Amino acid sequence: MDDETLFERLNASAPSTTPRGDQLNAALEEVISAARPGHQRHKRWLVGGTVLSVVLLGGTTAAFASEPLLEWLGFTPDQSLQHTNADGDICVAGVVVLPEEGVADDDPSFLAAKNVLLGIDFDTLEIPDNIRNGYAYSPEAEAVKAASIAEYNSAHPEATLQPAASDPESSMLIDAAYDVIVTAVESEGLDSGQFSLKAGGKCDEATQ
Amino acid sequence: MRTDQENHLEALIRANASDLLAFLERRADPRADAADVLSETFIVAWKKAHKAPTDAIAGRMWLFAIARNLLLNTHRSTRRRQAVGNRLRQELEQSPADTDDLDALAVREAVRQLPAGLRELTELVHWEGFSLVEAAQITGVSSSTARSRYAAAKQRLRAALVVEPQDSLS
Numbered sequence: 001m002d003d004e005t006l007f008e009r010l011n012a013s014a015p016s017t018t019p020r021g022d023q024l025n026a027a028l029e030e031v032i033s034a035a036r037p038g039h040q041r042h043k044r045w046l047v048g049g050t051v052l053s054v055v056l057l058g059g060t061t062a063a064f065a066s067e068p069l070l071e072w073l074g075f076t077p078d079q080s081l082q083h084t085n086a087d088g089d090i091c092v093a094g095v096v097v098l099p100e101e102g103v104a105d106d107d108p109s110f111l112a113a114k115n116v117l118l119g120i121d122f123d124t125l126e127i128p129d130n131i132r133n134g135y136a137y138s139p140e141a142e143a144v145k146a147a148s149i150a151e152y153n154s155a156h157p158e159a160t161l162q163p164a165a166s167d168p169e170s171s172m173l174i175d176a177a178y179d180v181i182v183t184a185v186e187s188e189g190l191d192s193g194q195f196s197l198k199a200g201g202k203c204d205e206a207t208q
Numbered sequence: 209m210r211t212d213q214e215n216h217l218e219a220l221i222r223a224n225a226s227d228l229l230a231f232l233e234r235r236a237d238p239r240a241d242a243a244d245v246l247s248e249t250f251i252v253a254w255k256k257a258h259k260a261p262t263d264a265i266a267g268r269m270w271l272f273a274i275a276r277n278l279l280l281n282t283h284r285s286t287r288r289r290q291a292v293g294n295r296l297r298q299e300l301e302q303s304p305a306d307t308d309d310l311d312a313l314a315v316r317e318a319v320r321q322l323p324a325g326l327r328e329l330t331e332l333v334h335w336e337g338f339s340l341v342e343a344a345q346i347t348g349v350s351s352s353t354a355r356s357r358y359a360a361a362k363q364r365l366r367a368a369l370v371v372e373p374q375d376s377l378s
Contacts, residue, residue, distance in 0.1 A: 003362075009311060010315060012315070013312045013313075015316065018233060018239075018299060019303070024296070026295075027298070030296065031243065031296050032221055032225055034247070035253075035254055036218070
């Protein structure tokens with residue numbers, strides 16, 4: 001068999017691919033857009049871990065967030081959530097939707113995002129597998145973070161970083177909420193880059 | 209404000225997205241997993257944006273090398289599903305079944321029987337349309353190694369495909 005025949009047969013043996021059309025292109029566009037750093041930049045997550053006893057009043061709305069938590073957060077959350085972690089500590093967190101810099105307070109995207117957040121029930125919100133099993137919450141990511149902090153502390157013995165214990169459950173819930181908000185806002189044809197989600201939380205020994 | 213680097217990478221991704229998907233579709237099993245690997249490819253590309261070649265061809269090779277490496281990892285472990293790729297996954301799952309003729313299936317099987325290094329080069333050249341030099345770049349081997357591997361692959365395929373092309377089924 002000469003090269004030409006062999007090449008023709010090899011070229012013709014390529015497995016077929018999904019026909020390109022409007023629907024596939026739209027799905028492809030979603031993947032391209034979602035990968036942009038901008039989509040991951042609008043979430044800010046602060047975690048604290050001082051052993052300040054927090055009296056929890058229960059509930060999942062901002063109205064029930066305790067004063068110490070509000071004081072610690074430094075902002076008034078639209079929503080707050082709580083859970084008991086594996087160590088038996090009670091973890092609380094507050095979340096607020098904020099307009100991005102230069103975006104007006106009456107921006108439709110921002111207002112829509114705030115409405116969606118207010119409607120989320122964190123008690124029943126499910127954490128998708130892609131978040132729960134994602135790299136951000138993997139032992140590998142924890143190891144990278146620990147190594148990075150150790151490296152910094154080694155270079156700055158005079159002012160070492162003492163990171164707070166993480167609260168992955170709250171963080172994952174907030175990640176899940178962010179996805180819900182972005183999906184809902186974009187389904188209304190609005191720009192999900194107009195707002196950010198800011199959250200803070202802490203885990204403390206419970207005071208009953 | 210987006211930087212020139214970001215605009216460049218965005219354009220590079222858009223220009224190659226469909227071909228990258230085709231590349232992954234032909235190799236992912238099940239095919240719908242291509243959506244997840246494609247999503248990861250773009251995320252990794254953005255994380256390494258500062259390393260993206262400014263030349264369009266070199267940039268294309270760079271993206272395919274990222275996709276190829278992720279695909280290798282996929283074969284080693286179960287892929288974590290990406291929510292952002294759900295819609296694309298559905299589209300791929302609804303894709304009609306192959307209607308390839310008997311000869312295409314026979315050739316594909318012969319290619320599948322090649323040792324991994326030979327097989328990969330052959331597929332990149334004949335399925336994806338890369339030159340041998342480009343395929344070498346994507347797989348991280350020297351051009352001379354690629355040439356000798358490709359020659360060996362052709363020799364093996366000639367021996368395996370002694371039968372002339374058969375009539376198409378379709």
